[in-house]
Amino acid sequence: MTHPGSAPRADGPEPQDTRRDDPSPARPVLAITGLDVHYGLRRRRRKVLHDVTLSVAPGETVGIVGETGSGKSTLARAVLGLVRASAGTVTVAGEDVTGHSEAKWRRLRRRGTVQYVFQDPLRSLDPDLTVADSLAEPLLLRGVPRGEALARIRPLLERVRLPGELLDRLPGEISGGQRQRVAVARALVTEPELVILDEPVSALDSANRVQVLQILKELRTTGVAIVLISHDLGSVAGIADRIAVLYRGELVETGTARDVIRRPRHPYTRLLVSSAPTLHTAPADRAERAALRAALTT
Numbered sequence: 064m065t066h067p068g069s070a071p072r073a074d075g076p077e078p079q080d081t082r083r084d085d086p087s088p089a090r091p092v093l094a095i096t097g098l099d100v101h102y103g104l105r106r107r108r109r110k111v112l113h114d115v116t117l118s119v120a121p122g123e124t125v126g127i128v129g130e131t132g133s134g135k136s137t138l139a140r141a142v143l144g145l146v147r148a149s150a151g152t153v154t155v156a157g158e159d160v161t162g163h164s165e166a167k168w169r170r171l172r173r174r175g176t177v178q179y180v181f182q183d184p185l186r187s188l189d190p191d192l193t194v195a196d197s198l199a200e201p202l203l204l205r206g207v208p209r210g211e212a213l214a215r216i217r218p219l220l221e222r223v224r225l226p227g228e229l230l231d232r233l234p235g236e237i238s239g240g241q242r243q244r245v246a247v248a249r250a251l252v253t254e255p256e257l258v259i260l261d262e263p264v265s266a267l268d269s270a271n272r273v274q275v276l277q278i279l280k281e282l283r284t285t286g287v288a289i290v291l292i293s294h295d296l297g298s299v300a301g302i303a304d305r306i307a308v309l310y311r312g313e314l315v316e317t318g319t320a321r322d323v324i325r326r327p328r329h330p331y332t333r334l335l336v337s338s339a340p341t342l343h344t345a346p347a348d349r350a351e352r353a354a355l356r357a358a359l360t361t
């Protein structure tokens with residue numbers, strides 16, 4: 064499906080926010096259909112996502128796994144309106160956002176239905192705001208009185224296992240693992256339907272990595288849907304309900320985490336599974352891995 068009109072449309076009235084009283088539990092939080100994304104112009108134009116179709120149900124955790132340059136971040140950026148689709152559709156919380164103007168995208172992002180956590184928490188946090196102010200800011204912007212905002216961030220702090228004494232510190236005065244947990248808490252403040260985390264643990268040491276992954280796992284009980292992007296299948300395997308494997312801009316395999324790990328079909332997925340030491344699957348020997356690599360280059 065091509066959108067010659069992937070150019071911005073005129074800004075219409077703000078669509079009603081019906082997400083809280085939509086009676087259909089089956090409505091996906093995110094539905095991507097036949098998505099193509101290009102970068103560059105004219106002779107430099109290059110397709111980085113091709114015919115990507117993926118849907119995320121309410122409360123579901125989906126892992127998107129792929130090697131560097133496979134298009135993972137581009138996919139996240141397309142869902143947030145930071146890059147434009149050249150074909151296909153993106154529907155967020157029931158709203159087709161494919162042809163949204165910049166202004167409509169900004170309003171959608173500000174509404175907080177979808178939140179994004181970067182690999183580097185310093186990109187999510189203002190270095191001049193204390194942890195308390197960082198967490199309260201999205202609520203203050205929505206007109207929530209300061210006292211109420213501060214009361215509402217307390218349980219979030221507990222959810223990400225941070226002590227209250229950190230509230231008065233600046234991001235530069237806490238550890239990298241603590242910063243990432245603040246970034247996760249901040250993403251939850253607006254009670255989003257979907258949180259996209261782009262390599263949230265790859266900059267952390269192994270103790271912090273385990274802790275943040277455990278926190279993400281526990282978030283499943285809150286009903287928020289999670290898209291967890293990683294180059295490391297091992298990181299997402301214990302959390303994701305489903306795993307989607309992105310290879311050179313195409314989703315080559317999507318299935319339940321169990322199926323993808325136990326019965327990988329695509330050679331790239333087989334290579335990923337056989338190279339992940341923490342998955343407790345029978346590791347492929349060198350010859351098998353070489354054969355899989357050869358299959359990928361043909």
Ligand SMILES: Nc1ncnc2c1ncn2[C@@H]1O[C@H](COP(=O)(O)OP(=O)(O)OP(=O)(O)O)[C@@H](O)[C@H]1O
Nearest residue numbers: 102103111129130131132133134135136137138294
């Ligand atoms: N703004 C841009 N302009 C042109 N090309 C880009 C741009 N951003 C990314 N690319 C290219 O698009 C491809 C996909 O990049 P993307 O960042 O989505 O991959 P990724 O899977 O997230 O990689 P990584 O794991 O290294 O972050 C890469 O070849 C990259 O060089």
